[in-house]
Amino acid sequence: MAVEAVHESMDVVVVGGGHAGCEAALAAARMGCRVALVTLSIDKIVLMPCNPAVGGVGKGQLTREIDALGGEQGRNTDRSFVQIKTLNTSKGPAVRALRAQTDKRLYEDWMKHTLVNTPGLFVVQGEVSGLDVSRETIRGVRLADGRRISARAVVLATGTFLQGRVVVGERSYAAGRVGELPATRLSAALLELGLQLDRFQSATPPRIDGRTVDVTKMVEQPGDLSLPGFSHWERPQPRRQLPCYLTYTTPHTHEVVAAHLHLSPIRTGSVSGKGPRYCPSIDRKMINFPEKERHPVFVEPEGASTWEMYLQGLTTSLPVWVQELIVQATPGLEHATLIRPGYAVEYDFLPPHQLSHSLAVKGIAGLFAAGQINGTSGYEEAAAQGLMAGINAALLVQDREPVVLGRDQAYIGVLIDDLVTKEIDEPYRMFTSRAEYRLLLRHDNAAERLSEIGHNLGLISSAQLEQVHDRVRMLAEAEELLGASPIKVGDATNEALVARGSAPINASQPAAQLLRRPELSLDDVVALMSPHDRDKLAALPPDVADQLAVRVQYDGYIQRQLADIRRRRATEATRIPEHFDYSAVTGLTFEARQKLVRFAPATLGQASRIAGVSPADISLLMIHVHREAQRSVSGS
């Protein structure tokens, strides 16, 4: 039958058209592969089934890194946001991040446009029902409609669709998202390959009719007029931004929730999978934080061409009539009508200890997994994994070594390392606190950290890299200037300092030194410099000036983290031989041995981060690994 032979010669097949799948397919295609993106519905590509937002603290850094590596999420967000702002501008630089509210439909349209206009990328509607594997190597996929697509690499990015089931109260039905058919056959195929699957759940709040919201009782949350953007490569086009609105639950809201908690799927047991602790439902909040008098609720537009609004903070899968009561017990929402009830979705995921750091599934060459199937939550986490899985799938096809980012290089490195070395017992979400070196992994320096890698992969053009280099040069020169330009003692200078609440100076000192005073901003210090030097710095673009200030002001902390990285690098890089015999290491605790066998870390650094493996265990391991290395050297 002709249908069998259509796409017989793909290099990479990506299963799933969500945030992970799109990045994976784009990366692999841009690296020169023939890629099929197989999705259950072309009309639902890169749908945002939960919040209409990209970024936030921790997540925003991921999006910046994706962009710096040549991924799509940042650019796609910039093209479709209805609001953007920098969070935590008054806090330390490590927690500053961008967050954008997107127009969901436009977000989908732009991504689809990019996909179909990428040479070598084929968007195919269909359900993957099986994997062709022989001799522990992936050969392709089978579609339920009878087609077969051969490929040297397959990236699984199925989101919540594997055996998906949506739940409200005690009611449920099989669906990947509400109203959409789940993938019912792929789970069985994965189990047959000897892989282990588990269940997670995730939930989304109700959407309400924006016309029924009384915003006079809420705090308006506008975007930044300066219109920053995620992308390093194109500026956001000017647009009118839409505000969000902030309200709070009240004791009355909580009473309503408490009175109906017995109907919550959490209590009735109609949801068995574990949900995200960090994005708790309002039901869960009542159980976990009974002492809190109020919780914030952000009312966010779902787009510029709809009145639907998202209620961040009111996630629930209580029965619909209870949802209505809860919503209406919240100030400003007294007359709100529900458009979409909130619901929970339960799905199969692939516990990620079964993956290596390249996101390859261990034991099946050429099979990769990315996104929610790996037990994460969030569009940014998904896209970051998708990008890396796509890159590594392409590298495999091209017989090149995989790319693995370190924890000191990128949040993406932290994310993947956490996934493959830690027990994931709830959907994983990124926070800055997960990174040891978060002062180095800032959103402002993502391109410096990663674009060289993107360029080597063919995802960042020479012109783009040159742009990064120019910026680095500009920064270095400015930093040098600050270090060399003296601020001279004088009445005007000291008056200005005192006016800023800063101590007067009695000897001339470099501008950089003054800038380290926490009460002074870059602008303050620049104003005190000689007109000649001042003009040079005034010409800096605002984002470069911000970064300059961070580098100078936090130089001490940054140097300390860099020294720490150098110190640990030896341990981090020490490789543990494959099939290392942990039973031969006497003195390891039982738990440590069990965990090490389960996760099979590739380096001592990875081993050290496995929960249950103590520093003492690592010391023992180090001795054995070195001994083994010497033995193999002397033996050869």
Next chain:
Amino acid sequence: MSSRAEVGGPRVVIVGAGVSGCACAGVLATAGVEVLLVSASLDAAGMPAYGPVVPAAGAAGVSRLMAAFGGLPQDLRCAWLADALVIPTPQAGGPHEGRQEEITGSGQRGFAGLAVDPRAVSLRVKWVLELLPTLRFRQGLATGLERTDDGEWAVHTAFGDTVTGSRVVIAVGMALQGRLTVGRQQMGGGRYGEVAADQLCASLAGLGVPLSCGSCDVGTSLVGSFDGAEAGGTWHGWRFGGLLPVVGVSGFEEAPRAEAVGSLGQVEPEPTEWESWESIVAPWAEECRRWLSAAESAGRAPATSLEYSPAVRGVGRDWLTLTRDRRSSGGREDGVQQRLLVPQSAVSAEWQEYDVVRGALDDCLGAGQGVCDNQEAAFPAARSCAPVSGEVEDAYVSRLGYKVSARIVSGAGPAGRLAGFPGLWAVGRVIGARSYAESLLSGIEAAREIQAELDGDGRGEGIRRGG
């Protein structure tokens, strides 16, 4: 944000937000009737889900199309037509001149139908409906229908939600026990990728609503940039307004009163004065342009950057392509198959193919309607998913064509009234409409009848109107 007008009075619950459901809801709510539109798939609300072509084959087809769009409130009509593309018959002097009879099935020159962007229509229709003060949306998969003690109808959903109304309109398209056949796969759903309304079907059967069976075919979609010269020739279409995003409209003009609309499927060909498609669509086009520019300058227009960029806007919009596929005929010249490629989406470079020689465009959407006893009967394999022809090398199949079969509510009376079930109506494909125009008409006619009934009910009581 203005607060909604106080709701009250009789409520019409419309189950299904497809072409007919949205038309019905739009007509009712424009007249101030309180409407609740229940949809299992709000992300596809208002979507013409079976492809971009609104066919108008033959004089009857043209009349039907004119009645359908003429009967819609102005904003809904503009939502449909703002970036529609006219499908003309082959150009005079072109390679296909003289074949218009064969291709359109009509003796009329000039007009074969319209091509719309289903995604853009969906976005705009939903937005227009959202702006109607007495219309509300509710996401939910309908699972059952029940007569309440006080004589109303209750609709239950899969999430345990129950909504009631004095009138219920079933507009679920092909979702009643809907089954899709794609190649060797059979899956549930009335539209691709969606959940079928099996429980609702059982509930209707339980009430004694007579059900039969129907099916329709959906064409294959291709992605590629087709060069008319290399393929079988190009038909230049004609665009209504230029693609713009949906924008807010500050006020609503009075819905134009429709000319007499005959019963579904029995539209009499009007004595036509038109000579070509221009005379049919020119007034609407003018209206669309005014609508778009009014919308742009009105209150809640999205920011300028939300407009599709020129790069996006240009994709595959301005032409249709006729291709020849030799493969399917085994290379025999006499068997060369003609297919019309119609742009499906402004953003995705997708095209949907229609077999133009086999028959009128109408058949492509509505073929195979009839009674079948065995729901599980083997369906013919999906149409070939091979790229169109050797002449269009760079195209590939993005979506396989499929056949969808479902239970059909039979015996619906005029305007979709279900005899023996007071207050219960059914519109659109679920009662056998075979094209978008028929679905629209069906929804419009039911809305008018319901409105008249409510006016009768409400005499003395008064129907509260939103403002």
